Amino acid sequence: MRQFxxxxxxxxxxxxxxxxxxxVIAIFLIVTGWFFFSTFFLYNQASMRNFFTLLPIIFxxxxxxxxxxxxxxxxHQGSYELLMTLPVTHADVVIGKFSAAVVFCCAMLIxxxxxxxxxxxxxxxxxxxxxxxxxxxxxxxxxxxAISLFASSLTDNQIIAFIIGAAVxxxxxxxxxxxxxxxSVVLSVIxxxxxxxxxxxxxKGIIDSRDIVYFASVxxxxxxxTYISLLYKE
Numbered sequence: 001m002r003q004f005x006x007x008x009x010x011x012x013x014x015x016x017x018x019x020x021x022x023x024v025i026a027i028f029l030i031v032t033g034w035f036f037f038s039t040f041f042l043y044n045q046a047s048m049r050n051f052f053t054l055l056p057i058i059f060x061x062x063x064x065x066x067x068x069x070x071x072x073x074x075x076h077q078g079s080y081e082l083l084m085t086l087p088v089t090h091a092d093v094v095i096g097k098f099s100a101a102v103v104f105c106c107a108m109l110i111x112x113x114x115x116x117x118x119x120x121x122x123x124x125x126x127x128x129x130x131x132x133x134x135x136x137x138x139x140x141x142x143x144x145x146a147i148s149l150f151a152s153s154l155t156d157n158q159i160i161a162f163i164i165g166a167a168v169x170x171x172x173x174x175x176x177x178x179x180x181x182x183x184s185v186v187l188s189v190i191x192x193x194x195x196x197x198x199x200x201x202x203x204k205g206i207i208d209s210r211d212i213v214y215f216a217s218v219x220x221x222x223x224x225x226t227y228i229s230l231l232y233k234e
Contacts, residue, residue: 003087004096007092008100015066020065024066025107025111028058029111032051036048048115048116048133049129051115051133052136053203055137055140057173059137060166063101064162064166066145066148067148067149069152071097072156075156091227098226101145101148102138102142105145131205132203133202135202135207136201136203140195143195143218144165148161149222151164151168152165153226173194175193177196195214195215
């Protein structure tokens with residue numbers, strides 16, 4: 001695990017070599033900015049509620065786009081085999097690429113701090129839910145990055161990796177909205193699987209250990225799945 005910081009640094013730098021990172025960040029800020037300012041100015045609500053409510057849906061598409069190339073591109077170009085000839089382990093590669101994706105998502109969130117700052121200058125701001133919302137956003141970014149990384153490890157086609165990652169993320173995001181189709185016997189289990197209720201709790205400023213354990217479990221399961229997928233390819 002000693003080499004993963006070098007992989008993190010390389011992968012994070014690679015994001016900004018191509019215009020894709022700038023396009024993704026620009027689209028993310030335009031979409032989130034529109035939802036925030038439409039609430040703030042049109043409805044005269046000094047609240048971040050709409051921003052955090054829609055963030056899981058936005059992340060369901062943005063993060064798979066950020067992560068789709070991490071393994072699929074290297075597998076397609078044959079550079080993954082070259083990478084594994086270096087003194088690195090599969091765990092180094094998985095943790096390094098995952099960390100780079102999460103750091104990139106955090107960098108993408110930094111400009112959005114202007115939204116609550118704007119509200120605080122113009123009126124009163126309850127910072128508890130805001131801080132909780134950003135903590136939840138980082139945990140959600142970690143979970144969706146792990147899912148998208150796993151999807152990228154399954155194929156050498158970036159588009160397929162994006163579709164698989166987005167499909168899983170959107171399913172976990174919307175599953176709580178479809179509970180009326182679920183038999184009551186498994187209702188509590190299916191409800192727990194969805195990311196919506198866990199993110200919503202944290203975004204309200206309620207830090208519950210069960211929600212932290214949920215996100216940590218999702219990250220571990222999909223990173224371990226990525227690790228197994230890489231071993232299977234050899």
